[in-house]
Amino acid sequence: MVDQHINRLSTREKRLGLMLWFRLSRFYNRSIRQTNDFLKDVQLSAAQFDVLAQVGVHKEITQQELSHKLFVTKGNITQLLVKMEKAGLIQRKKEWRTNYVSLTKQGKVLYDEVVPRQEMFQAEQFSGLSEAEQVQLLNLLKKLQKTPEGNG
Amino acid sequence: MVDQHINRLSTREKRLGLMLWFRLSRFYNRSIRQTNDFLKDVQLSAAQFDVLAQVGVHKEITQQELSHKLFVTKGNITQLLVKMEKAGLIQRKKEWRTNYVSLTKQGKVLYDEVVPRQEMFQAEQFSGLSEAEQVQLLNLLKKLQKTPEGNG
DNA sequence: TAGTATTAGTTTATAACTAAACCGATAGAA
DNA sequence: TTCTATCGGTTTAGTTATAAACTAATACTA
Numbered sequence: 001m002v003d004q005h006i007n008r009l010s011t012r013e014k015r016l017g018l019m020l021w022f023r024l025s026r027f028y029n030r031s032i033r034q035t036n037d038f039l040k041d042v043q044l045s046a047a048q049f050d051v052l053a054q055v056g057v058h059k060e061i062t063q064q065e066l067s068h069k070l071f072v073t074k075g076n077i078t079q080l081l082v083k084m085e086k087a088g089l090i091q092r093k094k095e096w097r098t099n100y101v102s103l104t105k106q107g108k109v110l111y112d113e114v115v116p117r118q119e120m121f122q123a124e125q126f127s128g129l130s131e132a133e134q135v136q137l138l139n140l141l142k143k144l145q146k147t148p149e150g151n152g
Numbered sequence: 153m154v155d156q157h158i159n160r161l162s163t164r165e166k167r168l169g170l171m172l173w174f175r176l177s178r179f180y181n182r183s184i185r186q187t188n189d190f191l192k193d194v195q196l197s198a199a200q201f202d203v204l205a206q207v208g209v210h211k212e213i214t215q216q217e218l219s220h221k222l223f224v225t226k227g228n229i230t231q232l233l234v235k236m237e238k239a240g241l242i243q244r245k246k247e248w249r250t251n252y253v254s255l256t257k258q259g260k261v262l263y264d265e266v267v268p269r270q271e272m273f274q275a276e277q278f279s280g281l282s283e284a285e286q287v288q289l290l291n292l293l294k295k296l297q298k299t300p301e302g303n304g
Numbered sequence: 305t306a307g308t309a310t311t312a313g314t315t316t317a318t319a320a321c322t323a324a325a326c327c328g329a330t331a332g333a334a
Numbered sequence: 335t336t337c338t339a340t341c342g343g344t345t346t347a348g349t350t351a352t353a354a355a356c357t358a359a360t361a362c363t364a
Contacts, residue, residue, distance in 0.1 A: 015271065016275065016278070016283070016286045016287070016290065017271060017272075017273075017274030017275035017276070017277060017278045017279075017286075018270065018271045018274045018275075019290060020274065020278050020286060020289060020290055020293070021183070021187075021274045021277065021278075022202075023290060023293040023294065023297070024176075024179075024180065024183075024293060025180065025184070025202075026222070026223045026297070027176075027293060027296055027297065028176065028177065028180045029222075029223040029224060029351090030223050031173070031176075032177070032351095033351095033352075035173075036319095036352080045319070045320075046320095047319085047320065047321085050174075050177075062342080062343095063342070063343065064341085064342060064343080070178070070181075071178045071181040071182050072181060072320090072321070072322090073321075073322060073323075074342075074343065074344085075321085075322075075323080075324090075343085075344075075345075075346090076320070076321055076322075077343090078343065078344055078345085079319095079320075079321085079344095079345095080320080082344095083319095096329080096330080096342090097328075097329055097330075097341070097342050097343075098341095098342060098343085099342075099343070118170060119167065119169060119170045120169075121169075122169030122170045122172065122173045123168070123169035123170075124169070125169060125173065126168070126169045126172050126173075126296065128295055128296050128298060129292060129295060129296065131168070133292060133295070134168045134169075134172060135168070136288065136292065137172060137289070137292045138168065138171060138172055138175060140281060140285060140288065140289045140292075141172070141175040141176060141179060142175065143280055143281060143285070144179055144278065144280050144281065145175070145178070145179065146280060181321095185321095185322075188322080188349095197349070197350075198350095199349090199350060199351085214312080214313095215312070215313065216311085216312060216313080224350095224351070224352090225351075225352060225353075226312075226313065226314085227313085227314075227315080227316090227351085227352075227353080227354090228350070228351055228352075229313090230313065230314055230315085231314095231315095231349095231350080231351085232350085234314095235349095248312090248359080248360080249311070249312050249313075249358075249359050249360070250311095250312060250313085251312075251313070
């Protein structure tokens with residue numbers, strides 16, 4: 001599956017891939033740590049924020065959809081939701097075999113408080129780039145998402 | 153520390169930051185999973201590959217340096233190295249209070265086998281982008297690494 | 305020389321994630 | 335109707351990471 005395309009790649013391109021991956025994962029590592037740190041005083045992890053943001057936007061969303069949107073396994077979603085349910089942030093309504101997830105009042109309050117903060121924080125993370133460069137980066141990332149093997 | 157710069161950001165830029173972060177972490181999530189999957193048949197995790205690659209390049213490197221290069225905590229490095237030592241891939245030589253890490257023969261063999269494979273694999277991950285775009289992306293990531301708060 | 309700070313690495317508890325096995329409900333085919 | 339497949343979600347065991355507390359060694363200071 002991978003090997004099919006390999007031979008048409010230049011040595012340069014091969015090197016580039018590894019370098020890109022290293023850079024990207026270093027940036028991600030640093031960033032996720034700072035994000036967790038930043039969210040600590042609202043008792044939220046980066047992962048939980050992701051869930052909060054998605055549920056907040058989509059109002060009612062299934063666990064399956066959440067797991068697709070966030071690119072994590074459904075097992076992981078279950079675990080996160082159990083915690084967030086205990087914390088009173090979300091509720092789950094079973095309908096047939098599907099769980100519909102939505103924010104509680106408390107969840108909404110937190111959402112309204114924390115999303116703008118997080119927006120600012122993330123803006124700051126990328127402030128080393130000009131607005132034009134940020135748009136450029138976004139487009140490149142969008143393009144990557146459509147890569148042939150991007151359907152895991 | 154963060155708030156200092158916030159006010160000069162446009163609404164557009166604030167949104168962009170969050171969007172960039174979402175895209176980036178989705179891509180990272182998918183990618184790390186595929187990487188782990190790809191490395192499974194050599195009994196290596198993505199994290200262990202990172203260590204193998206760094207030690208392979210730098211010949212002798214301290215744990216401290218490793219933790220800086222890989223942007224992970226020293227506790228994490230300790231744990232990874234214990235495993236890799238058990239697996240016979242690396243050795244640690246204590247000198248004063250510093251551990252110098254290097255590859256064993258077996259580690260070198262694996263290094264030579266796995267680095268080219270990984271280069272190809274990563275090239276494939278980014279093959280949705282042209283070579284020019286990949287260079288662009290690399291430059292953007294480099295620039296990000298120099299962000300003011302990038303000294304965590 | 306004692307007293308304190310710093311440094312390299314380890315340990316411990318915990319969060320977040322995965323893969324894989326599992327449960328129970330629906331749906332399709334014999 | 336039964337048999338099988340699929341689907342949404344849960345559970346479990348194991349990995350990878352963190353933060354924070356710790357040890358032991360060196361180095362600074364007075």
